[in-house]
Amino acid sequence: MRGLTPGPQLPPRLPEVQALSRFLAAKPEEWPGLAPRVTDEIGADALRRxxxxxxxxxxxxVTVTDSPDGLIVSGAxxxxxxxAxxxxxxEITALRIEGAxxxxxxxxRRLPAPVTWATYLILVTLWNVLTVWTASDRIAWLGNMATLAAIYVIVEGCGAPAQQPRPLRRTVEAGAVAALASVWRLPGLPAGHGALRLAVGIALLAGAVWLVAAARLHRWRAPVSRPLLFPLEGTWYVVQGGGRVLNHHAHVPEQRGALDLVGLGRHGTRVRPGRDLTAYAAYGRPVRSPCDGRVISAADTVQDQKxxxxxxxxxxxxxxxxxxxREIVKLAHLRPGSVTVAKGDMVGAGQLLGEVGNTGNTTEPHLHIHAExxxxxxxxxxxxxxxxxxxxxxxxA
Incomplete structure (x- = not known):
């Protein structure tokens, strides 16, 4: 690990690349001089491990390079x-190396995930609407309607519709109206004998209702010791929260009760036209302390993600x-330069802590909050x- 220096191909716009290269190429006894804060915070033995x-x-x-995924440390x-x-x-002032x-x-080359999801949803909805309009008898119509209703229960119950663009939401809603309009055909249809199709549709609908209801009503039976103050003002939408089907934090023990909150604008949408951070209704909104207590960790210098x-x-x-x-309350993904407190500070409920940002493991501005x-x-x-x-x-709020 000695004698290696960053090559000329390293981009000068990234001092972190050169600094991390020097650190990894240095002897352990040189680390306190290259990264004194990191060495003091982590400890020399832990850093060595x-x-x-x-x-x-x-x-x-061998080298450190930059990539869209972050800094890449390469070896043989x-x-x-x-x-970093x-x-x-x-001097390296902060450092984290992935453990995998x-x-x-x-x-x-592939379509963006929202486009793929929207195409799939529209095609499925269109297919189901057409089956309702082409049903040959009343029982078939009821079975197809039950299947279509099951899809809508899943979409509305699990799909976070407020996250989707308004044209997509209106298309899905129009599909429901078009399907319901087919009820005028019923008087002219025979009763039919498709009991199996009806049973399948009812089973799918019952399963969808049970899945969504169970996830929405789920509790871990471990409440906070006392209710918290909601840390935001205005209208917010829960995009992660509830049982495992509705909350991707559920598999992480300390985050299992977490909420991810996005802001909603005047028309009930989370983002205006445009892809910069300021187009998101949540970005820059004030975040206040939900409780009284002592700050045990605070960070303010991580840059926003695109x-x-x-x-x-x-x-x-x-x-x-x-x-x-009694517990630890964590608020995350704040805007760089907005955090108003530091480790060791005492804070009171309602005190300004910072602003919503897009830092850390996040694809759009939102506030993450959980208690453990x-x-x-x-x-x-x-x-x-x-x-x-x-x-x-x-x-x-």
Missing amino acids: IVHATIARTGEF KGQVRAW QAAPDG RYRPPRHR PGEIRYQPPYGNHVFIDTG RDGVGLDLEFTGLSGRLHRGRKIR
């Missing part, structure tokens, strides 16, 4: 992703973690908000 684990995955260090045996911040003098080998994504992309960063990005004495006790996530409760908090719920 992290670097040795990285070498075990990559082989002897493989690559890992990293994130560097001062103007080249990096595999570059295949560069295949919407729709994720570079490797600390997962929470800019954040504030508050210890209430002994590493286990808790069910969130907020003063003045009744009912379950789940994907698809609008909150007006």
Whole structure:
């Protein structure tokens, strides 16, 4: 790990590349001079273990390069992703190295996920509407309507429709109206004998209702010790929250009760035309402390992600973690330069903490909030908000 320096191909616009290259090429006794804050915070022994684990995955260090996925540390045996911040003098002020080998994504031309999802949904809806209009008897019509209703229950209950563009939402709604309009055909249709089709449709509808209801009503039976103050103002939409079907945090023990909240604008949409951060209704909105307590961690210097992309960063990005004495409340993905508190500060409920941003593991501006006790996530409760908090719920605060 010595004698290697960044080659001339490294982009000068990224001082982090040069700084991380110097650090990884240096001897361990040189690390305190190259990254004093990191060494003090993590500890020399822990830092040595992290670097040795990285070498075990990559082989002897060769180079650091930049990529759309983040900084890539390459060695003889493989690559890992990293994130670093560097001062103007080249000192590393923050460092994170992923604990798994990096595999570059295949560069295949494909439609964006929203376009693929929209095309699939429209085709499925269109097909079901046509089957309703072409049903040969009443029982077949009822069976097809039950199947179509099951699709709408899943879409509306699990698909977070407020996240979708308004034209897509209106198309899906128009499909429902078109299907219902076919009821005028019933008087002229024979009764029919397609009991199996009807039974299948009813079973699908019952299953969809049960799936959505169970996920929306789900609780972990571990509530916060007292209701929190809702940290945002205005109209917000829960895009992650509830049971496993509705909340991708559920598989992470400490985040299982987490909520992801996006802001809604005047017309009920989360984003105006345009793809920059300011087009999102949530971006820059104030975030206030949901509780009294002591700040045990705060970060303010992680840069915003570009919407729709994720570079490797600390997962929470800019954040504030508050210890209430009974549980730890975490608020994440804040805007760089907006955090108003530091580690060790005492805060009161309602105090300004920062603004909603797009830092960390996120594809669009939103606020992540969860509470945990002994590493286990808790069910969130907020003063003045009744009912379950789940994907698809609008909150007006």
